[in-house]
Amino acid sequence: MTAVHRDPALASEDGPIFTTEFESIARAVERETEGVQVELIGGRLGVKRVPDGDHGRILNWLLLLLLPLNPELFLHVIGQGLAVGSCRKGRARPDGILAPPDSFAGAGEWASPDAVVMAVEVTSHDSDTNQRDRIEKPLAYAQAGIPIYLLIDREAGKIVVHSQPDEDGYQDLHRYPFGSAVSLPKPVSITFDTESLKDMGD
Template sequence: MTAVDEDLILTTEFESIARAVDRETVGVQLELIGGRLGVKRVPDGDHGRILNWLLLLLMPLNPGLFLHVIGQGLAVGPYRKGRARPDGILAPLDAFVGTGEWASPEAVVMTVEVTSHDSDTNQRDRVDKPVAYAQAGIPIYLLIDREFGKVVVHSQPDGDGYQDVHSYAFGRAVTLPEPVGITFETEPITDWID
């Protein structure tokens, strides 16, 4: 991500630029997190398969919640000035109806990121997003880290980050705390990590 002085680019200006970028043609999506302009590659097939696996895993848990994997944008960070596109968002099925491209995170139960194979993954997924999602009050941030072969569960958000962070190697059981409240096996992920 490239650092951008907030006086140089306003959130509304960023939104205009992001709308102008055709994700399918250009192959990237834009984010603004912690004053940093980010360019995120469109996901590869293994990335998508992991999200579909997670969607099928979570569906039977609660008919009121759904894993949105369509690139819905969220207003995150301090004062909701940031703009993120999580890989997955666990929220009620109709949480984003009528909200537009950059929705409030109030109904979000969990955000999900699957690391990409690009140079900005460390800063974006491991540093900036946990802070931005916690500042937005999102109860759980689930990071599926393909590079390091682990699942990281962030929970108990406070003003600066998540108070509780647990890391699980692929192949081990992962426990997501309430409000999700599930334990699941991660062995299937090992087939989709390249």
């Protein structure tokens, strides 16, 4: 019998896992459990639960804010999956994806991140948000070559702009308190006000 070798980079707490195995697990879990999405980030299985109302409100605010500033880009907030991480073996569902409007037409459940100019996450009130949103996802998005990662950190009351991605993560980070003007570098190249975030929950 031929031995099957699994990529050690995909090891989870229960042992190594194939990306294809994860995709089967994700389909089954998401089909049977309403409001739950499953991700594979840094070889670790993670669960994204139903967000609270302020979480959705923040994403809607960002969508409406960005649209007139750059009409060639659209903030997709539909739970589109992306192939991320080293060699794109991870699987993530960003809260928002800034990309041209038709980027994911016919792309399937786990799309290439090539057209993505910015991934957006809004922190959730769960025990996993620190590991997931502040540590694992910045690395996975950088390794996938996504130019900007925008983290709206409700607990810290800050927006964190990550840019200049490489295999070791994002090399440039800027933190902006809620209420200040936030500048997004190329290829987005816009500045916007965040005063409204002060009233959108913590």
